[in-house]
Amino acid sequence: MTIRPLRATHPVLALAVAALAACTAQPHMTDTDTLPQAAAFDVAGMDTSVRPCDDFDRFANGGWKDNNPVPATESRWGAFGILAKENLEVKVKSIIDTLMAREDPPKGSAAQLVGDFYRSFMNTTALEALGATPLQPWMERIDGIQTLQDQAALAGELARLGVPSYIGFQAEADMHNSTMNILYAGQDGLSLGERSYYELTDSTMLHIRQEFVQHVDKMFRLAGLPETGAGQAILGFETGLAKLQLTNVERRDPSIYRKISFDDFAQLAPQHDLALMARSMGVQTDTLLLEDRDYITHASAYLAGTPLAILRTWMKWHFLDTYASTLNEALNAESFRFHGTVMSGTQEQKSRALRALHATDGLLGEPLGKLYAEQYFPAASRKKVEDMIEHVRAVYKEHIQALPWMSEETKAKAQEKLALFTTKIGYPDTWKDYSMVDIRPDALFQNTMNLNAWHAQDNLVRIGQPVDRAEWGMTPQTVNAYYSPTMNEVVFPAGILQPPFFNPEADDAINYGGIIAVIGHELTHGFDDQGAKFDGHGNLVNWWTDSDRANFDSLAQQMISYFDAMEAMPGLYIKGALTVGENIADLGGLTLSYAALQRSLEGKPEPAPIDGYTWQQRFFLGWAQVWRSNIRPEALRRRVEMDPHSPARFRINATLGQFKPFQDAWCPEGDGAMLVPDSARVVIW
Numbered sequence: 001m002t003i004r005p006l007r008a009t010h011p012v013l014a015l016a017v018a019a020l021a022a023c024t025a026q027p028h029m030t031d032t033d034t035l036p037q038a039a040a041f042d043v044a045g046m047d048t049s050v051r052p053c054d055d056f057d058r059f060a061n062g063g064w065k066d067n068n069p070v071p072a073t074e075s076r077w078g079a080f081g082i083l084a085k086e087n088l089e090v091k092v093k094s095i096i097d098t099l100m101a102r103e104d105p106p107k108g109s110a111a112q113l114v115g116d117f118y119r120s121f122m123n124t125t126a127l128e129a130l131g132a133t134p135l136q137p138w139m140e141r142i143d144g145i146q147t148l149q150d151q152a153a154l155a156g157e158l159a160r161l162g163v164p165s166y167i168g169f170q171a172e173a174d175m176h177n178s179t180m181n182i183l184y185a186g187q188d189g190l191s192l193g194e195r196s197y198y199e200l201t202d203s204t205m206l207h208i209r210q211e212f213v214q215h216v217d218k219m220f221r222l223a224g225l226p227e228t229g230a231g232q233a234i235l236g237f238e239t240g241l242a243k244l245q246l247t248n249v250e251r252r253d254p255s256i257y258r259k260i261s262f263d264d265f266a267q268l269a270p271q272h273d274l275a276l277m278a279r280s281m282g283v284q285t286d287t288l289l290l291e292d293r294d295y296i297t298h299a300s301a302y303l304a305g306t307p308l309a310i311l312r313t314w315m316k317w318h319f320l321d322t323y324a325s326t327l328n329e330a331l332n333a334e335s336f337r338f339h340g341t342v343m344s345g346t347q348e349q350k351s352r353a354l355r356a357l358h359a360t361d362g363l364l365g366e367p368l369g370k371l372y373a374e375q376y377f378p379a380a381s382r383k384k385v386e387d388m389i390e391h392v393r394a395v396y397k398e399h400i401q402a403l404p405w406m407s408e409e410t411k412a413k414a415q416e417k418l419a420l421f422t423t424k425i426g427y428p429d430t431w432k433d434y435s436m437v438d439i440r441p442d443a444l445f446q447n448t449m450n451l452n453a454w455h456a457q458d459n460l461v462r463i464g465q466p467v468d469r470a471e472w473g474m475t476p477q478t479v480n481a482y483y484s485p486t487m488n489e490v491v492f493p494a495g496i497l498q499p500p501f502f503n504p505e506a507d508d509a510i511n512y513g514g515i516i517a518v519i520g521h522e523l524t525h526g527f528d529d530q531g532a533k534f535d536g537h538g539n540l541v542n543w544w545t546d547s548d549r550a551n552f553d554s555l556a557q558q559m560i561s562y563f564d565a566m567e568a569m570p571g572l573y574i575k576g577a578l579t580v581g582e583n584i585a586d587l588g589g590l591t592l593s594y595a596a597l598q599r600s601l602e603g604k605p606e607p608a609p610i611d612g613y614t615w616q617q618r619f620f621l622g623w624a625q626v627w628r629s630n631i632r633p634e635a636l637r638r639r640v641e642m643d644p645h646s647p648a649r650f651r652i653n654a655t656l657g658q659f660k661p662f663q664d665a666w667c668p669e670g671d672g673a674m675l676v677p678d679s680a681r682v683v684i685w
């Protein structure tokens with residue numbers, strides 16, 4: 001939460017990739033026992049006292065849910081988290097242990113970088129001796145700001161170190177010319193993440209804001225900073241800033257970005273020197289893609305109308321918030337109390353050793369990933385997954401051809417896009433060079449700063465350069481997958497190609513409900529509400545006829561309305577418009593993988609039931625097993641506000657309720673609280 005490497009998933013660019021799941025706050029328990037090898041399906045985890053079509057999540061996962069409460073150190077707990085825990089605490093940990101056992105590794109080698117970073121995280125003697133003193137030179141520089149010009153220069157310099165300001169910059173493939181990278185500029189700077197946290201007036205949000213004010217005040221005291229009333233000042237300032245920002249639903253539309261010359265961009269904010277800010281960050285460019293010009297104009301005027309004393313306090317706060325976890329235990333614990341407990345409901349902080357693992361994986365994930373891939377990804381898996389993807393692609397091709405709502409003209413374009421999809425499986429072929437980063441065993445704050453600066457530089461040097469198609473947006477050990485609309489590619493890191501997602505030992509029906517549905521999910525992202533606006537070459541080009549696009553939008557709107565009616569907890573409804581892309585991908589993924597399973601069985605004898613369940617039923621048990629989870633109410637609320645994915649329970653029940661083969665498999669008479677009548681069914685793919 002507080003270490004913010006500038007990676008492809010940095011929130012500056014709301015559209016960078018469509019991942020399978022939100023970044024998993026990686027999991028943990030204090031014991032390090034390994035997990036039992038996943039059986040094909042966990043029958044003991046079911047609750048058969050519930051009727052499957054009333055609540056399939058409960059039916060398939062009820063026993064598991066009862067026996068697997070969220071651990072004190074987590075905000076949610078499920079298949080993703082458990083696999084990620086095993087991956088990190090057993091596999092990545094053993095790599096780190098091996099690296100740390102090497103004596104006198106050469107400076108800049110993986111063993112030196114990883115070993116010394118980990119040591120610096122564990123070096124509590126040094127951390128306590130330093131206290132908040134590493135902040136001092138930076139706080140003095142912020143205190144030295146006398147003009148808005150000074151503010152712009154320092155804000156740019158701090159952005160390079162991962163400290164947010166009201167505008168964020170990031171280089172990515174140009175959505176209008178996808179072979180070249182361009183600078184994107186968009187809104188940033190809200191400590192609570194999203195404008196709804198400043199605007200909603202229900203008791204939960206009022207409580208969060210009250211806690212935030214106290215938290216900021218306490219952090220300033222612990223850091224020995226003299227400001228009083230900082231919390232109220234920052235909440236007041238950010239509330240004003242939030243009013244000027246787009247909502248996360250508005251940010252889903254890629255067509256809001258406008259290409260603008262750097263000179264014109266600098267003119268947008270006469271009160272604040274954007275050119276100076278960008279150059280201080282290290283940006284060199286003639287053009288950029290701007291998310292919302294009105295925001296820049298209004299926010300810069302807002303900044304100019306704010307007393308410099310408040311801006312200085314705000315900058316100090318963001319610096320402190322960004323680097324708290326690299327300082328002494330008092331600051332660290334208070335930062336966790338707010339971000340972990342207040343915001344997400346997590347009761348206890350992970351042990352320092354586990355936090356060291358997470359931080360090392362977060363900032364040096366690629367050197368670790370190279371070793372992870374060598375040790376833990378069998379070469380044979382790549383071929384197997386490639387075959388599965390081609391299998392789903394072939395089914396998708398047939399489905400597109402048969403769509404009743406799409407014209408032949410648009411179908412031809414859709415087929416072209418489908419044929420141009422590329423894939424990445426397991427791990428990258430090339431690796432970044434971290435050897436020049438200075439990492440020392442007793443300097444966590446400086447190490448983190450150096451790595452943040454390295455990541456920022458690694459990103460910004462791409463501006464104006466051709467896109468490197470070999471580059472990955474996730475490390476190999478990540479338990480997740482993504483679709484990139486500008487690359488038109490699906491990416492499956494080695495981390496997700498394990499049970500319960502992919503289990504070479506398991507029966508086919510379970511794998512089709514798991515990894516193959518995930519593959520289908522990622523492929524259909526190329527055709528969701530965002531992806532459908534990009535062509536097969538990754539350019540933002542409208543390849544649809546108007547009437548086909550209207551048909552698609554109307555189907556998407558039905559999905560939005562359907563999910564808008566889902567109550568995640570009393571009074572808190574899913575945001576259908578925020579989650580529509582993921583919901584379409586879930587329904588599409590299931591549709592394609594189910595069809596692929598059917599096709600794989602053609603001409604073969606009907607598979608026998610296992611544990612009394614037919615192959616059709618097991619397919620849906622596989623899907624439910626992938627998404628089984630428990631979540632704390634605070635975390636659930638945060639996800640509903642922020643996450644483009646529906647909560648796991650709805651990825652199971654709401655999606656399956658729409659899907660006719662589910663009804664056929666479990667309750668052909670059509671009797672069940674989850675089920676949608678045929679007249680209200682949405683069939684897109």
Ligand SMILES: [Zn+2]
Pocket residue numbers: 018019020021521522525582585
């Ligand atoms: Zn997705």
